[in-house]
Amino acid sequence: MRSTILSRPAIGPLMFVSVVISLSSLMQPLAAQTPRPSGTTSSNRQTPTVLAIRRASPAVVNIHGQKTVRATAAGMAGATGPDSFRQVNGMGTGVIIDPRGYVITNYHVVEDVDEILVTLDDGSTTTADLVSARVRNDLALIKVSVNRELPTIPRGTSSDLMVGESVIAIGNAFGYVHTSTEGIISALHRDVPVNETQEYSDLIQISAGINPGNSGGPLLNIDGEIIGINVAVRVGAQQIAFAIPVDQVVEIVTEMIDDHNEQRLLTGLRTNGGPRDGDGVTVAHVSASSPAARDGLKPGDRVVRVGSRPIDDRLDFALALLGVTPGEPLELAVERSGRQVDVAMQFDAAPRQASAATVEELAWSAIGIQARPVAESTIRRLNARMRTSYRGGLYITAVRPGSPADQQSIVPGDVMIGIHGWQTSNLADLAEIFDHPDMQRGPRAKFFIVRQEQTLFGHMQLAAQSGVKRR
Missing domain, CATH: 2.30.42.10 (PDZ domain)
Structure with missing residues (x-):
């Protein structure tokens, strides 16, 4: 039987008094009651916090699934045999970074999960596949199974954060989907040891309420832009939680996707560009006899579009290549010597190492x-x-x-x-x-x-x- 966590007060003298007071208020003259004009909304209620949550929420997903763990992990030391394993329910949060359904979350949210289930903002549930992960940084990229475009999270920067500024966390706290909490940035550049084998570096410390299930969810600024990924809380403390700065997340996830793309595609190019350049990606090197050299890309070219996708930074470029099939024609728009040049690309398949x-x-x-x-x-x-x-x-x-x-x-x-x-x-x-x-x-x-x-x-x-x- 589930324990009751909410209860109604019993009807007694205090309840009766409150009812009397409520009824007496209805006895005021009609002229004293000023109705709000139909169709209007008080501007005081639509605070920046309300607007920020409204802007970001559609791109927040809830992640849940089961994983198999040894019974020793539950404190049953020495357990052996077929009964020494058990199923554990897990939950977490993720943020959509690409309309095709690519989602960033913490690695520990999806680690060893038998089937990743994702609930979208509209309440629909689907499955997801793990695309790439970086265990030491506790980050993962998953692909949600959808056949429509999804809203993406507005991206901010963590380079100019201020101690004391307001922040908002959204997550699947204890299974309560899309729970929103508010606080401030308490400190910056925190190095936080989690256990004897893992340590997070350069984290944002916040006072917003974070609970189990919030992992992988967004930390927002007051404009509704993601500035971090919520990752941990201080056990036994109140209002001490931590998030990975978004600039660090973007850099790591870009590297993860680049590694994944290199296993599929032979491109022959290397690019430069920071996570917040906003003006494309610069080709730093083109290998001789590579597809990039064959199709006319040159060092110094600034890629501003792949297909119909505008390219603002290296993450955009890496994500664009995720959808490319070896041998498939691809149109790139680059800026070269002050003018735009269209380049028709065709990437080869990466050489396979079947025995490796x-x-x-x-x-x-x-x-x-x-x-x-x-x-x-x-x-x-x-x-x-x-x-x-x-x-x-x-x-x-x-x-x-x-x-x-x-x-x-x-x-x-x-x-x-x-x-x-x-x-x-x-x-x-x-x-x-x-x-x-x-x-x-x-x-x-x-x-x-x-x-x-x-x-x-x-x-x-x-x-x-x-x-x-x-x-």
């Missing part, structure tokens, strides 16, 4: 772990306490049952600092280890982990693996 696998996939198949880099601040604290000099480590978040890691009693929470004599400071280090000829023969590798401020080691048998495709 991502380092994440190899870590799971060859070792049996999922891992993420440990925050630098955590390594510094660890080195100070243990009197060591580790450059970094990989925090183990999951272990595959029956894998080499499982057989060697490696558990989530361990920090892997080395394999076969090489340090594992990050996933790039792990990729180089997998690529090394000595590892291709599948040796019995010595590994080192840190557990409860102790360095432990063991040996595991790794199967021979194919090359690594970095991403």
Whole structure:
């Protein structure tokens, strides 16, 4: 049975008095009651906050879904067997940045979700696919399944924020969709450690109410423009919450989309331009014999339109290429020497590496772990306490049952600092280890982990693996 959180007061003397007072007010002469003219609205009610929420709300979506987690994550240490996993409901928020349905949210909102469900502003629900993610920055891009254009969030900048200015947060707080709260910017440039393995940097601290479900939602200025992505709250505190600045979000998401596009398209060009240039994207380099060189693009060209889409910055350009199919004709408008030139482009498909696998996939198949880099601040604290000099480590978040890691009693929470004599400071280090000829023969590798401020080691048998495709 659901607990009651709202209740009506019982009818008693106070209620009776309030009714009497209400009835007596109706007994005033008709002349004393001044009706508001039909069709008019008091200007005092349409405050800047009302207008800001009204402007941004159509581009805010609610995200929900289920993920499978080990029972140990729920405090059932030592649980094994088929009943050691359970389904957990998750919820969060996202913002639409492209009318085709591309949405930014926090990675932890969609991490390991079996099916991403998205509720739009009109109440309709659809599914979404994960396009790209940056785990260390806790950002993800998803694509909503729609066959119509959606409203996009008005974009502001976080470069000129002021402590004390009013801000508004919109989100799926505790499942109450499109909950709006208001506050001020309490501080800027906050570095916030979340746990032993993750730390956010350069965040906006706000006093607006943020709750579970707000993650991934927009932080707005009083003009209704997004200036940040709400990401975290201070547990046990009141009116202490944090958001990722929008300029940082734009830069990271642009890099994510560029990486995704490079896996699909061979363009042969590199571009420059800040997130708020507003006057296009400059071609910085064109590779010889590339599609860009073949079709006439030159360094210094400023791309101002792709197809029918105006291009104001690098994010616009990256998003425009998301819709391009290899071999499909594409019209670009560029400014060259003070005049506009139309360029007919046709990007080739990126070369495929059928035998290659991502380092994440190899870590799971060859070792049996999922891992993420440990925050630098955590390594510094660890080195100070243990009197060591580790450059970094990989925090183990999951272990595959029956894998080499499982057989060697490696558990989530361990920090892997080395394999076969090489340090594992990050996933790039792990990729180089997998690529090394000595590892291709599948040796019995010595590994080192840190557990409860102790360095432990063991040996595991790794199967021979194919090359690594970095991403």
